[in-house]
Amino acid sequence: MKTPRFMAVLVAMVALAIAGCGSDDSDEGAAPDAEKATQAKASGNVTWCIGKDTTGAFGTVIDNFNKANPNANVKLLELPEDAGEQRRLQVQRLQAKSTECDLLGTDVIWTAEYAAQGWLLDVSDFISQSGDKFIPSTVDTTEFEGKNWAVPFNSNAGFIYYRTDQVDQAPDNWEDLYKEAEENDGVVYQGFRYEGLTVNFLELVYSAGGSVLSEDGKEATADSQEVKDALTFMADGVKNGAAPKAVTTYKEEESRRAFESGNATFMRNWPYAYALGKDSKIADNFDIATFPGFAGNEGAGVLGGYNLAISAYSKNPEGSLAFAEFATDPEQQKLMATEASLPPTVTETYDDPAVKKAMPFAEELRSAIEQAQPRPVSPVYPQISEAIFNNVYAALQGEMSSDEAASKMNEEIQKALETF
């Protein structure tokens, strides 16, 4: 007589849970009917959620905007420096339909995922009105299913930094670079088990002419010779000491610190490290060079950078769009280039003399960006990237042979594509 009562309560709770589940889904419609953000009006509060403002440049842009628009108040909400953490925190808020973030600083690789979930507002009208202000490849990173979901904010393509007091110039191919690294203090890059490793890896693969995902995004193509060659090359580099073993714990900041403290001859990193390097103890002893090639081909860059996307739950989409417009104004883009080495997405900025002075490699940077390739575009990109960086990491640690790593990577990418 007593136990059935307990059971009844338990069953009731489970039933409640199921019922709760059912009504949950009828509230969530499918994504595609997303709202558009067309009006830009500089008023109200805007919270801008973006990764750490390492140089203070974001703060300056915000100040400029607030001063020029007394009716508006933009506030910076800094997320951790790690892109993976930024995404996790943005996704957490978006899943909770939080109204806290109006404008999101989204890594170029999150566009497809966020748009597919209906978390972003359609800004296609704004983009088409901008004509050819932006570098086309950067606009590509804002596209998903034929619409634009973000405004290109800054771009990125990798470079090689090298110590001028140890080598005369950076070699034009990776094979020679590793050889010279072995003879000197080594090469550092982003070898930790995260997105950065995917980038480093794809730079080699793309240069060799390979790919991991088919053009239409439906099939994995990672079980290829180019991929295996890249894996072998990277793994051997660690094994032979061209790259220190610690490289597998490095993200951007760690590799930059290793290079700046004089512990490496070469470094692969984004342009941002240039300005910071000029403030460090090796300020006079380093320079920057364009990407070396691999397997006899030209160097290939992987497009990085951040876009500005408006949250579908924002209470102030007009203000957010107004700020996005302001931040992609040539003046502000110039400011970020000169103060933070953040590559502009606006084509004409690269011609500005002040920009060329702060970034002597401005010309190369623009062409690098124009020619860089995006990472695989897919709503399940996070899983694809995980498949890549997990297996590359295993190969670097010597836990798997290149063949095994390539085929496991392929398998996992294929599985990710079939995600429900």
Place this chain on the structure above:
Amino acid sequence: MEAATAKLGRGRKKRGKTYGSEERRLAALLLTPAMAVIALVAAYPIGYAIWLSLTEYSVRVPGKWRFAGFDNYTEAFGSSEFWDAVKNTFVFTGISVTLELAIGLGMAIAMHEAFKGRGLLRTVVLVPWAVLTVVSAITWRTLFEPNLGLAPQILEAIGIGGDIVWLGQEGYAMAVMILADVWKTAPFMALLLLAGLQVIPDDVYDAAKVDGATTWQRFRRITIPLLMPAILVALIFRTLDALRIFDLPYVLTGGSNGTTTLSLIAHQELTANRLIGYGSALSVLTFIIVMAVSFIYIRTVGGNIRSLAEEG
């Protein structure tokens, strides 16, 4: 539930005792708030988690879901990441609890003997416990950071590999994690065991000495058996905590290099990969494993609880 049955059984006899209705009503009144909170926050979510584990939510299309039966569980059992997490969790638990027990016992004995320093020691020993888990993880991560950390330098000085990238290599990262946990909890164990030591009457030792027992024999045949209840309690608390560990690997290594534990992998699947169904299945599996161990607890140390539940 208890209140309801109490009302039903008004005045009925059980084992020859009668329960006054005022008492029962009062008991119901006093217990309801606690049970209500527990039902809301523990029972309902567990039920919901079990339900979620039987579904699959689409990662591509928001809102789309399907009933997946045991597919998530099958996937977990077939996934090498899951079994790695199980292995890591149990290895971590086994080694850290053993070390904490041994070191804690040593500390307890030292504290028991060292009469002059006892007050100081008791305070000093609680400092690691007072440090936030997150802070402790950050501290140890800083101490072992390649290029900047003090620990690799010290270890190199005493001859342990200058080549090792501590947090960057499998096995070594786990060693650091165990070290961090032992640092934080061995003192806690020491206090639990010290309390147990202090209750052992000296006469027992004196009698044994008169009979010619050596220090070791006294330790083995008197100290350990009489300390057993305290050891068991300490053991169970620590084991359950170690099985559930999350803060430490999350902050220390993010789960790489063989430090992913059950809680961590469930969290990653839920948040990073947004696989609600699969992540819930992993959470439920974690729950089952921990509850199984705690069930063993209730069995062995149940006498403790029984005494609390007994009359008067």
Place this chain on the structure above:
Amino acid sequence: MEASGGVVTPGTGVREGEKEREEARAVARRGPRRNWVRPLFMWIAVVFICVFCLFPFYWLINVSLKTGSDLASSDIFPPNPTLDNYSSIFKNDNFTAALKNSVIITTVTTILALIVGAFAAYALARLRFRRKFLLLAIILSISTFPAIAIAAPIFKLWTDIGIYDTRIGLIIPYLTFALPLAIYILTSFFKEIPKELEEAALVDGATYFQAFRKVVLPLAAPGLVTAGLLTAFFVWNEFLLAVTLTSSPDAFTVPVSVANFTGSQKFEVPLGTISAASVVITIPLVLLVIIFQKRIVAGMTAGAVKG
């Protein structure tokens, strides 16, 4: 409450006032010969324990006093000690907001846990009703739940009813996890109080509730302090639920803030500021521990010694 030989502190099993007798016994235990060996080993052990326990905390303080390029070295003493890190963290709105949230959430949860727990503990300790053991077992088993198991469902639930990223959204689950421990400790303490005292009050015509309020509660004060301290420690420390259920300064707590510290300096990994923040949030706990160490130990060992 006076038994012969001094006042008993529940759980520690030590009678105060017997210290001198125990010390004499300890000396006798050591024996007449070679009585410098054992003390020597003991002192070595004491020193080792102190270094082992205190060094990492010292290291934290050390790093917190360094800035700029000093951080890149691993000096044991800060070459240019400065309090810059400390002043900058208090200027960091996120950190001060997290401090405020943690204080509020901890205080409210502790008070609620003590009230609700005391009621439940009294019922369990004194009143008679069926299947007490089952109830106690269920309550205790809650404290063994892995937080991850309920994190996602509560996230979904809280999102739907709108208390995601609020303080109350954390207080409720914290209360659930704190109650078992509080109930367990308080039940042990209540049981130590002789029933005769209440029965005398009941005979004089008081209701159960009055007996509870006027007789039991005051005597159980030490137990309440212990339960309160341990609850407060747990809540202050909790990370997984805090990270899952909050995202903004509206509600996130200190552990979340420290783990996500972006620092208020413009530079790299803000090790200096993270360490300063860590020291700031740990010092109050250390002080509490120093003041209340007897109570804390009593709480931890409640039941352990009885076995």
